[in-house]
Amino acid sequence: MSTSQVLLLAFAGIGALAIISIISIAWRRGQDDETTEGRPDREASLRDRDIAADPDIGGEVETKDEEELVPADPVPIDPLKLRSEVDEETMGVTRRQFFNRGILGIFGLFLAQFGIASLAFMWPRLKSGGFGSKVSVGKIEDLRIAALTADGRAQPVFVSAAQAYVVPVQGSLAGSSFEGLPVVAGGMMALWQRCVHLGCRVPECESSQGFECPCHGSKYNFHGEYEDGPAPRNLDRFVVSLSDANELIIDTGAVIETSRSSVKTIEYPQGPSCI
Ligand code: FES
Known part of the structure; x- marks a missing residue:
């Protein structure tokens, strides 16, 4: 019921x-x-x-x-x-x-x-399975296929139950502010959709390969790293893990905040901005 x-x-x-x-x-x-x-x-x-x-x-x-x-x-x-x-x-x-x-x-x-x-x-x-608990998102292989276009560009997968974008990790995270944290599993990260400035939902921008907030113009690359605008830090992200069945599990009760960093792990923008 x-x-x-x-x-x-x-x-x-x-x-x-x-x-x-x-x-x-x-x-x-x-x-x-x-x-x-x-x-x-x-x-x-x-x-x-x-x-x-x-x-x-x-x-x-x-x-x-x-x-x-x-x-x-x-x-x-x-x-x-x-x-x-x-x-x-x-x-x-x-x-x-x-x-x-x-x-x-x-x-x-x-x-x-x-x-x-x-x-x-x-x-x-x-209740288990809703936002605030662990959410199973599906097989990691399927997610990798869905999160990359044929020409190798990132294409975030939005998971409404977790209020998160699942994005592929491209390249090395060395030197980033989330290096060594439990935020990567099977080559994927889960970014919270909520802008860290004032909480608007941040849409993705395929052309620039980033997330761009329409409320006050904060911008983040597809790894959720701060790029521009009034946002005080990177996009928040959730702890992720793989189940025995090789499914990606997003723990929406475990939010990790990371600070802005001058070292960016992914190029941004890669095309025209959406806002
Ligand atoms: S809420 Fe996103 S920039 Fe202000």
């Missing part, structure tokens, strides 16, 4: 849960309203009876003396004395609690979605 499918399923699950919760809350509130509607409130009846018997709040005292049964002037009832505290349990969910819980629910939903999105973002780094 792809990352986007997992993400889609997760969002659908969260959405379904949210809808079920809302329907459940609404249904329960409806039930509460139904059960209380139309029924006499026993506490209210008792309170009315107490009021009727309490002379302090306007009630009447029962008496057996018939003379005192003469109607007296009505005494106004103090509404403040009728007030009584209602505890939260009796009251149920107040409007404020309802809104607070709603806000908390929305915030929780947002956090869950953020967490899932973060996991999805990291997913390619966790």
Whole structure:
């Protein structure tokens, strides 16, 4: 199952849960309203009876003396004395609690979605074979054929899974800033496509036999050595090795930076520039 499918399923699950919760809350509130509607409130009846018997709040005292049964002037009832505290349990969910819980629910939903999105973002780094891990590129013989034209000029092979150009090593690397580093296997190197200036993708230029960045004009030869522009160093490259089956393995989790060098291992430019 792809990352986007997992993400889609997760969002659908969260959405379904949210809808079920809302329907459940609404249904329960409806039930509460139904059960209380139309029924006499026993506490209210008792309170009315107490009021009727309490002379302090306007009630009447029962008496057996018939003379005192003469109607007296009505005494106004103090509404403040009728007030009584209602505890939260009796009251149920107040409007404020309802809104607070709603806000908390929305915030929780947002956090869950953020967490899932973060996991999805990291997913390619966790699984094997993607960028950030070792990528098998294919048989070294096939790569050598693909990376050289019939007249012997270099022709970088772009490997999207590794975000890298596989280039043939032409001549000696002696004196270069990457001499002796584990960046050559089977006569091939893997250069990261990312410009070391500000990160633009650097396209190849067949005519000049180099990589030329369209963003600010940095130029590198086909060994990724700095030639021109604001780039501070050579193109970064990955550690490479050969498998038992003679396949080129690019370790995209192992990036090697090398400094500019006055010693160039390959001629550049070999023709007109592309930018
Ligand atoms: S990003 Fe390539 S030269 Fe600036």
